[in-house]
Amino acid sequence: MNAPRLGFIGAGRLGSALALACVRAGLAVPAVASARAASAAQMAERLPGCAAVAAQQVVDRCDLVFVTTPDAAIAPTVAALQWRPGVAVVHCSGATEVAALQPAQRAGAATGGFHPMQTFADAEAAARSLAGCTITVEAEDAALDALLVALCERLGCAVNRLPPGMRARYHAAAGYASQFVNALLAEAARVWAGWGASEADTVRAMLPLVRGTLAAIESGGIAQGMPGPVSRGDVGTVAKHVQALATLDAATLQSYRLLCDRTVDLALARGSLDAERAAQLRALLAPAA
Ligand SMILES: NC(=O)c1ccc[n+]([C@@H]2O[C@H](COP(=O)([O-])OP(=O)(O)OC[C@H]3O[C@@H](n4cnc5c(N)ncnc54)[C@H](OP(=O)(O)O)[C@@H]3O)[C@@H](O)[C@H]2O)c1
Structure with a gap:
């Protein structure tokens, strides 16, 4: 399949963004369908040469069909359509097994999973954010597998594999x-709200910190890229944190303890914490402390 005709059933956030990215990558998307005709029409409008049609016509007119409905609608949608040998169908759900597409497979279609590891909200922004993402590809059929891998490459995405x-x-x-x-x-x-800071104040202050941490992870890895007092073996600072948060609600203290305890493992892996200070930290973080 050199120039596969791609079709979409489900004109939501992911379907709209993925279709737009495919068209921008030079691929043909001749047909889309959705539960509501108005959604399909709106999606088709953004895609040159695309028509909003009934779901069966997407199957009939395309070589590779993306079922981009909500997860619960994938199996019933596929079961209600007539499939044929030579056509392929994939869903884009992370949590749904490819077996949900069995009715199509029984009719001779190749089936698979194509799950982009990205958040899709606004179609335009999401289509732009697709390049550089990882897409998890799962397909038993070798020709479909090769097609999906080629599609990832075309979209500038990395391929991740997942066993059934x-x-x-x-x-x-x-x-x-x-x-x-x-x-x-x-x-x-929630903690910042304690002295009257707004959510916007927190986000503005924290986002650069998050980005800095992500950059450190990117260059050093999860353990080596970890900042903070536990990574420095600073037991005294963690004790101050626990004491300060104990005056707030129990849930905040509980989540701090749990997460901080996880960072002890990372600091040990990083080699920046000795066993003695790790034991002191664990004692400090235990719920009875
Ligand atoms: N959004 C993400 O960030 C994201 C990321 C990775 C994977 N996914 C996966 O992508 C798939 C779609 O998710 P989404 O976030 O795009 O959902 P969504 O925004 O809710 O869109 C789903 C669309 O499917 C349509 N639909 C519902 N039932 C249908 C049916 N029976 N037949 C045809 N169309 C139907 C709805 O169309 P109408 O407007 O016509 O009612 C809706 O617009 C899911 O499997 C999800 O797990 C999503």
Whole structure:
């Protein structure tokens, strides 16, 4: 398939962004569908040479179909359509097994997973942020696998492999680099709110810090790139933190203790903490302390 015709079913955040990025990479997206005709029409408008059609027509007119509905709608959407040998269908869900596409496979279609490890909100911004991302590709069929890998290269993305049966675990892990970052900054904002700082104040002050940490991880790795008092074996500073947070709510102190305890492992791996000070820190961070 030198010039595959790509189709999309599901005109949401990911579908719109991925289709736009594909078109900008010189690929043809002749047909899109969605639950609501208006969504499909809006998506098609942004894609030169694309028509908003019924889902079955996407299958009939395209070589590779992306099912970009919400996760729960993937299996019923695929089961309701007529598939044929020679066509391929993939979903873009991190947590859903490729087996959700079995009805298409039984009809002779090749099936796979194509999960971009990126957050998609606004289609335009998301399409621009796709290059440089990693896309997890999973396909038993060798021709489809090669096509998906070529597509990643065309989009400027790196390829990650995943064996079958691992998607829920893999997707749970991705949360540490996405929504858990929000949860961590929410913890910081809650503490800052104690002296009247706004969320905007916290975000403005913390974002450069987050970026600095990410840069250190990029150059040194997770353990070597870790900043902070635990990495320096500074037991006294951690004791001050625990004491200060103990005057706030129990949940804030609990999450600080848990996360700080994880950093002890990293500092040991980094070689910047000896066993004695690690034991002191662990005692300080234990819930009974
Ligand atoms: N957003 C992300 O950051 C992200 C990142 C990686 C992977 N993903 C994966 O990408 C997929 C889509 O997620 P999303 O965030 O783009 O969801 P979304 O913004 O909610 O969009 C899903 C779209 O699917 C359409 N839809 C719903 N049921 C349908 C059906 N039965 N048939 C056809 N279209 C249907 C809806 O269209 P209408 O507007 O017509 O109602 C909606 O616009 C999911 O599998 C998700 O796990 C998302």
